[in-house]
Amino acid sequence: MQRTSLGDMACSLARSLDVAGEWWTPLIVRNVWFGARRFEEIQRDLGLSRKVLADRLRTLLAEGILERRPYQEHPVRHKYRLTPKGRELMQAFFALMAWGDRWTAEVAGPPMVLCHERCGEIVHGEVTCSSCGEPLRAEETRIARGPGARVGRGSRYVEHLPAP
Amino acid sequence: MQRTSLGDMACSLARSLDVAGEWWTPLIVRNVWFGARRFEEIQRDLGLSRKVLADRLRTLLAEGILERRPYQEHPVRHKYRLTPKGRELMQAFFALMAWGDRWTAEVAGPPMVLCHERCGEIVHGEVTCSSCGEPLRAEETRIARGPGARVGRGSRYVEHLPAP
DSSP states (O other): OOOOOOTTSSOHHHHHHHHHOSTHHHHHHHHHHHTOOBHHHHHHHHTOOHHHHHHHHHHHHHTTSEEEEEEETTTTEEEEEEOHHHHHHHHHHHHHHHHHHHHTOBTTBOSEEEEETTTTEEEOEEEEETTTOSBOOGGGEEEEEOTTOOSSTTOTTGGGSOOO | OOOOOOTTSSOHHHHHHHHHOSTHHHHHHHHHHHTOOBHHHHHHHHTOOHHHHHHHHHHHHHTTSEEEEEEETTTTEEEEEEOHHHHHHHHHHHHHHHHHHHHTOBTTBOSEEEEETTTTEEEOEEEEETTTOSBOOGGGEEEEEOTTOOSSTTOTTGGGSOOO
16 A cells, blocks of 8 residues: 555654554454454454455554464464553544544434443543643643654644744 | 545444544644644645645535635635634544654654643643543443444444443
8 A cells, every 4th residue: 555654754643643543443453442353353343355454453563552362273363452552542542432422423322332440430531631630622732842843744833833 | 535434334433533534634633723724834734735635625624623714815715723623623633642652752752742721731631531530541441332323334243232
């Protein structure tokens, strides 16, 4: 597949998308998270080609988002599961699922709900401030130069900003 | 551009990706959020083709994520800005940026940082539980049938789950 790499852009959103931004990738992570852990199961559920799935799984293993172990020897078959990096990525996807529930769900309501085992409630993910704990609204947040800022694509505005 | 639509999948993550999952879209939203609001500015910063940018902007307007107003008459030129739906999408992207800062940043550190005007601190987005406020960790959260669940692609597992 020909595509521009975003991995060299000095932006963590771009770099995240370079790993996780392609459509199937988040859905594969979702499937492994909720228990579809074998190649055949994922393929049947998502209805993507075996070739594309094999390709995406290879990337997810190489990126350390998934790990696998054999569950059968002849022929060898693997089960996939999320690494800590993968589990944190799924956590970020909860925020995107909540946005989808709010803005894209049908009249019937959200197709899936999340149960938080810690509190026992039906919940959704909220994006809150790591410092004050309030919702981190886009209109109350601004960007500043980080320590890893550098001149380049996707950084035109950031490079002119003062450090915070 | 030929691609399978995910919009008919009974999954809010899939539906979100159908709108926002394609690489350039989140970066365009990011640019408009931090102040690159004109076509030329976005195009120059991200280094994508005019054709692709025009196409993505059209989708973002149609989806109600961006809105625009003219800032010049001859010829007509527009400034883009985020709608409430777009601002909430940006908020979800803060979670993905935080993941990228943690797992993909270079040794120098994150290229950009977020300042929360509400509390005045350098912060990052955390995905927390809408009910108890604790971090919504993937390993402490499980999925259940929602009111909009239905049989179909991407729902194989969910359709067999009990309602919560």
